[in-house]
Amino acid sequence: MNVLLLGNGGREHAIAWKLKQSKKLTKLYIAPGNPGTAQCGENVDISVSEIDKLVEFAKEKKIELMVAGPEAPLADGVVDAFEATDIKAFGPCEAAARLEADKAFAKQLMRSCAISTAEGRVFDRFEDAKAFIASRDEAVVIKAAGLAAGKGVFVCDDPSDGILAAEKIMCDKEFGEAGNQVVVEDKLLGEEASILAFVDGRNIYVMESSQDHKPVGEGDTGPNTGGMGAYSPAPVVTDKLMDQINREILVPIVDGMNRQGTPYKGILYAGIMVTAAGPRVLEFNVRFGDPETQPILMRLKSDLLEVMLAVCDERLDEITLKWDPRPAVCVVMSSGGYPGSYEKGKIITGLDDANAMEDVFVFQAGTKQEDGNIVTNGGRVLGVTAVGKNVAKAQKLAYEAVGKISFEGSYYRGDIADKALKKK
Ligand code: AMP
Ligand code: GLY
Numbered sequence: 001m002n003v004l005l006l007g008n009g010g011r012e013h014a015i016a017w018k019l020k021q022s023k024k025l026t027k028l029y030i031a032p033g034n035p036g037t038a039q040c041g042e043n044v045d046i047s048v049s050e051i052d053k054l055v056e057f058a059k060e061k062k063i064e065l066m067v068a069g070p071e072a073p074l075a076d077g078v079v080d081a082f083e084a085t086d087i088k089a090f091g092p093c094e095a096a097a098r099l100e101a102d103k104a105f106a107k108q109l110m111r112s113c114a115i116s117t118a119e120g121r122v123f124d125r126f127e128d129a130k131a132f133i134a135s136r137d138e139a140v141v142i143k144a145a146g147l148a149a150g151k152g153v154f155v156c157d158d159p160s161d162g163i164l165a166a167e168k169i170m171c172d173k174e175f176g177e178a179g180n181q182v183v184v185e186d187k188l189l190g191e192e193a194s195i196l197a198f199v200d201g202r203n204i205y206v207m208e209s210s211q212d213h214k215p216v217g218e219g220d221t222g223p224n225t226g227g228m229g230a231y232s233p234a235p236v237v238t239d240k241l242m243d244q245i246n247r248e249i250l251v252p253i254v255d256g257m258n259r260q261g262t263p264y265k266g267i268l269y270a271g272i273m274v275t276a277a278g279p280r281v282l283e284f285n286v287r288f289g290d291p292e293t294q295p296i297l298m299r300l301k302s303d304l305l306e307v308m309l310a311v312c313d314e315r316l317d318e319i320t321l322k323w324d325p326r327p328a329v330c331v332v333m334s335s336g337g338y339p340g341s342y343e344k345g346k347i348i349t350g351l352d353d354a355n356a357m358e359d360v361f362v363f364q365a366g367t368k369q370e371d372g373n374i375v376t377n378g379g380r381v382l383g384v385t386a387v388g389k390n391v392a393k394a395q396k397l398a399y400e401a402v403g404k405i406s407f408e409g410s411y412y413r414g415d416i417a418d419k420a421l422k423k424k
Contacts, residue, residue, distance in 0.1 A: 007069025036364030120185030146178025229416030
């Protein structure tokens, strides 16, 4: 079967790497891809926003399944466009992708489904948001309601910083139209976990848990990024907690989507804060997490393509997933300056040495091929991922591999997976 994968990040390299292992795969195309995905299939120079071109390409190459990696094309209706031409598409339709693309919608749906989340209010005028924030004397979280590549959320311990954040989002339009509305919510305390599940409209199959590291700085300090590292499983998610998340969050939201006439298919990602009072939803995403996918797929033993087809055909109940019991740790190497401004085009060395290590794989994200070299081309550059007998061993191996790689100005957090170690 010919498959077209959309995207060019570390997540897509991980998906491409896993799809390539499928016996069902004939040819994999990745649009637009990166030098990492080029090792798993053929990169195609079409951007994920050029939906008509993607459909034309798919018809020409007899694609039987399209897999959307990132959220933006899903929110733009790429699944609807492919299904209209009878090509199977993995991911939610445009209406269901609102669960991520419109945080105000998600908040309202959670409320109507009695799903626990932070108390919050939605504002579409800056003056109203400002007055509300100013009336509070505790920490607030300010979120652009639309898509902002993981950077539109500001956790502000002081409400005056919250007002500045709302101003950035609504007046300065730092995230464009995504900032037409803001959600102002209470700050939740606890440890975070990412829960990803395959959903076929009715059936839910929860994957192994994972944990992201959103802030740029060690000890979870500084501004939020797309994610600076991840590990799987997350010991904070006990079996009992996973049952509770399934029962009180995943089942009700999938039911809620059905009730409102937009059945949910694809990956459902619940960002959870494990508070003293139980799990609370921070956000829903409508696709695989980046970088959570890198350690999760390193551990998945089953055929990803088969699972994706089962989702499309609404027969997820026939599938059983097998996992490597060993934990995996992914350390993101980024360009210095990210999530602010940074330079590109720095030559990366040591990739082959790191990849030659047993139980290590380097997923590429913001990279490109230039004059025979792999050079940096984005904020998050690499996801250096390792599996080990226990978290400490996986972590040690991942950092050993990081030590073999260099590029000018590279930055990484030195404490990825420390939280898991503290749990032991
Ligand atoms: P989101 O994209 O909504 O998940 O937010 C990005 C990150 O901001 C989350 O992973 C958390 O680290 C943090 N965050 C979001 N909402 C809250 C909240 N209500 N309380 C505390 N932290 C939050
Ligand atoms: N790692 C967070 C996300 O994918 O949204």
